[in-house]
Amino acid sequence: MLGIGDDAAVVEAPPDAGGALQWLLAVDTMVETVHFNDATMSEADVGWKALAANISDIAAMGGVPRHALVSVSAPRAWEPARIGRLYDGLYACAEHYGVAIVGGDTTSSPAQMVVAVTVVGTVEAGAAVSRAGARPGDAVFLTGPVGMSGAGLHWLLAASSASGEQPVPHREAQAAGTAALVAAHRRPAPSVRAARLLAARYRVTSLNDVSDGLASEAWEIAEASGGTLALQRGMLPVSGSMAAYGRRCGIDPLEWMLYGGEDYVLLGTMDPADAASAKEAMTAEGLPFYVIGTVEAGGPGVLLQRDPQEAKAGRPVREPLEKRGYNHFK
Ligand SMILES: Nc1ncnc2c1ncn2[C@@H]1O[C@H](COP(=O)(O)OP(=O)(O)OP(=O)(O)O)[C@@H](O)[C@H]1O
Ligand SMILES: Cc1ncc(C[n+]2csc(CCOP(=O)(O)O)c2C)c(N)n1
Ligand SMILES: [Mg+2]
Ligand SMILES: [Mg+2]
Ligand SMILES: [Mg+2]
Structure with a gap:
């Protein structure tokens, strides 16, 4: 209902919900030199993968990814065009999986680039698949x-x-x-x-x-x-x-x-x-x-x-x- 620009996003329960859905929330972070460096990934790759890793956690619950918040902490040396390319990758992944990027946060970082994505998904009430249900014989x-x-x-x-x-x-x-x-x-x-x-x-x-x-x-x-x-x-x-x-x-x-x-x-x-x-x-x-x-x-x-x-x-x-x-x- 309300996306980027206010203090928080307002998200209506999806039309197919009928009151029968539950939210799934997850966050996952990528840090320059830990998860990527200039040689291993382009900026667009980092954007894609930061969102994809989060979408994967929603998939691992049996849910559908819906919304994402993106926190970027950029070293001063990263010129705006590099952040732009990071967003090209984020948006490419968002579009591919039908996820809406509804907000985020931006700060400087003393040394490394850090991208933290929070993802919101939905799952039919009671149907989330945990790690705890495996039985002998499965x-x-x-x-x-x-x-x-x-x-x-x-x-x-x-x-x-x-x-x-x-x-x-x-x-x-x-x-x-x-x-x-x-x-x-x-x-x-x-x-x-x-x-x-x-x-x-x-x-x-x-x-x-x-x-x-x-x-x-x-x-x-x-x-x-x-x-x-x-x-x-x-x-x-x-x-x-x-x-x-x-x-x-x-x-x-x-x-x-x-x-x-x-x-x-x-x-x-x-x-x-x-x-x-x-x-x-x-x-x-x-x-x-x-x-x-x-x-x-x-x-x-x-x-x-x-x-x-x-x-x-x-x-x-x-x-x-x-x-x-x-x-x-x-
Ligand atoms: N700093 C933290 N504070 C609160 N909960 C945390 C924190 N770090 C991890 N968790 C929680 O611990 C659980 C396991 O987290 P973990 O990051 O190992 O799983 P994952 O995100 O599926 O794996 P990965 O980060 O390797 O992709 C999750 O439920 C996560 O929300
Ligand atoms: C430059 C560079 N060096 C090493 C690695 C390997 N690596 C980093 S984090 C991780 C596990 C997943 O992360 P998390 O547990 O935070 O989700 C792996 C396998 C890399 N990707 N890039
Ligand atoms: Mg991770
Ligand atoms: Mg994690
Ligand atoms: Mg996981």
């Missing part, structure tokens, strides 16, 4: 591949240290065969449509978005729900470009898949009787969907299970996964 699924963002970041940091902190143009990534990895890092695409479809039609028992890494998000579900998430190594989706880049630099892509983070796809659990039908429905909608394991009783814990023929000599067939992911304070 199927564990992903709504997209994991690890590509971490691999893209690895390439960007290597390429920039070779060329001395210059922004890495996309054509260089293309030439190096890493364009898809770089795009995954710079322009994540949160799984709103997938979560809405799955939560409306199937018995989805938990959801969590992958910001800090698959292992870390699996641990969060295991701890909130009770139980052990047993992930099948052979069922984890591995993109061709990630595998090829891993071979080139001698890194097992599993490291990026489990511990890389910033994928902004959803990890979830559902009634196993629904999994095959969910796969079919998602495929029909052109949406990725991978069953990657099952929930076991006991724990909490997270296991990686290898096919006996795939388990290398000396490697256990069932290996507990560390509760490790991106940690801001280590």
Whole structure:
């Protein structure tokens, strides 16, 4: 009803509400040198990703993102044109996901750029999907591949240290065969449509978005729900470009898949009787969907299970996964 320009936005309950919706509120921050630098992301990429990370948290509740507030703390050295490009990315993401940017805040910053986005979403009353509902026997699924963002970041940091902190143009990534990895890092695409479809039609028992890494998000579900998430190594989706880049630099892509983070796809659990039908429905909608394991009783814990023929000599067939992911304070 009232957007940017007053002390607060006035937002009418959406027309499709009928009094039956609940608000979802979340905030997430991006800090220069922690989440991005001049070499890894353009200003427009930072804008896109700051909003996308928030939209992903709404998707992870099974909701619809509606409104956003954007707080920008800019170093004095950032000229207005750079802020303009940041907003080009924010608005591109907002438009893509049908989100209205209704306000924010602007301050100077002594050193680094900081962008904090607050997002408001809605969900049908009582239908929000938490991290706490996984049950033994449930199927564990992903709504997209994991690890590509971490691999893209690895390439960007290597390429920039070779060329001395210059922004890495996309054509260089293309030439190096890493364009898809770089795009995954710079322009994540949160799984709103997938979560809405799955939560409306199937018995989805938990959801969590992958910001800090698959292992870390699996641990969060295991701890909130009770139980052990047993992930099948052979069922984890591995993109061709990630595998090829891993071979080139001698890194097992599993490291990026489990511990890389910033994928902004959803990890979830559902009634196993629904999994095959969910796969079919998602495929029909052109949406990725991978069953990657099952929930076991006991724990909490997270296991990686290898096919006996795939388990290398000396490697256990069932290996507990560390509760490790991106940690801001280590
Ligand atoms: N400074 C804080 N004050 C109050 N609540 C907080 C604070 N930081 C985090 N939280 C809350 O803790 C919970 C977990 O936050 P966390 O940031 O780990 O989740 P996330 O936003 O999904 O992950 P990520 O930030 O890695 O994308 C959320 O409910 C969040 O609102
Ligand atoms: C320059 C640079 N160095 C390192 C990283 C990696 N990184 C930073 S924060 C984060 C987890 C998600 O953040 P949060 O937990 O705050 O949501 C990850 C994986 C990066 N993106 N850019
Ligand atoms: Mg975050
Ligand atoms: Mg957070
Ligand atoms: Mg989250």
